[in-house]
Amino acid sequence: MVEPVKLIGGFGSPFVHRAEVALRLKGVPYELILEDMTNKSELLLKHNPVHKKVPVLLHGDKAVCESLLIVEYVDEAFDGPPILPTDPHERSEARFWSKFFVEKCLLSLWLALWTEGEEQKVFIMDAKENLTLVEAQLKEKRFFGGATIGLADIAGASLLSRWASVMQEVAGVRVMTDDEYPAIHRWIEDYNADEAVKECLPDRNHLISYFTMIRGKCISAAKSMLPNYLAKK
Structure with a gap:
């Protein structure tokens, strides 16, 4: 059954x-x-x-x-195409970059978008440093694991694809541009074009309305993240 x-x-x-x-x-x-x-x-x-x-x-x-x-x-x-590689070293690399997206990219990007003043300038620099590391990893690859979407791609592109674009628009802050990070831009386009991804990407206009509605909560969340972020610096 x-x-x-x-x-x-x-x-x-x-x-x-x-x-x-x-x-x-x-x-x-x-x-x-x-x-x-x-x-x-x-x-x-x-x-x-x-x-x-x-x-x-x-x-x-x-x-x-x-x-x-x-x-x-x-x-x-479940059966089906593997998401994590079978090679132990490659699996560890996939998990490393997944953790990097969660602990570094998400936090620095969120603070860069939803803070103000001199603090925000520092967070934008941190976010750009992290994005530069991601850019370097993707220059010779279609996806982190090679030809197909894997764990690190799901962890990272879920943040840097439609969501990052929408949040930058709602926050009125530009952290990343296509020209500045061409490999990331190409990676996001390939990720968004995958049939499995397209089926569950939210409508962009609907997403803009949603983040506009919760903008205050995003700012409050950034304030609550700040002590944890500074403690790790």
């Missing part, structure tokens, strides 16, 4: 997008349950009582939380 697969998600989340891309790359049918994050359901609270966030993957009676853990679980639990 095939166990049903459900994904608890929410509109506008690049983290939910990661989980959806993994499921679609593996060809796994699933039901998307859209959550109202201002009025969290008992289903979400039951299956992610620690963080109370989306995404949460439900596979039969099993629950998996955190977007990149979901990606790895989907890769191991």
Whole structure:
């Protein structure tokens, strides 16, 4: 008997997008349950009582939380094209760059977009340094793992594709341009053109409206991230 697969998600989340891309790359049918994050359901609270966030993957009676853990679980639990390489060194590199996107790129980019003044100038410089490292990695590659989308691509392109473009527009801050990072631009175009990705990319105009609506929350989130960021410097 095939166990049903459900994904608890929410509109506008690049983290939910990661989980959806993994499921679609593996060809796994699933039901998307859209959550109202201002009025969290008992289903979400039951299956992610620690963080109370989306995404949460439900596979039969099993629950998996955190977007990149979901990606790895989907890769191991279902048949289909591999998302992580089989070679141990290549797997470690994929995980390294995934962690880099989460701990460096996301944090510096978010602070660069949603802060002000002299602090913001520092965060923009940090974000550009991180993007330069990504640019160098992609100059000779289509994707991080080679010819097909892998873990690091899902971790990074989910942030730097449609979401980064939309957030820059809403915030009125330009951190990255296509001319400045041509390899990243080409990588994002290839990622967005993949059929599995296209099927779960949110409409750009809808995404702009969403981030315009939650702009205040984005600024508040940046303020809460600041102490953690400075502690790691």
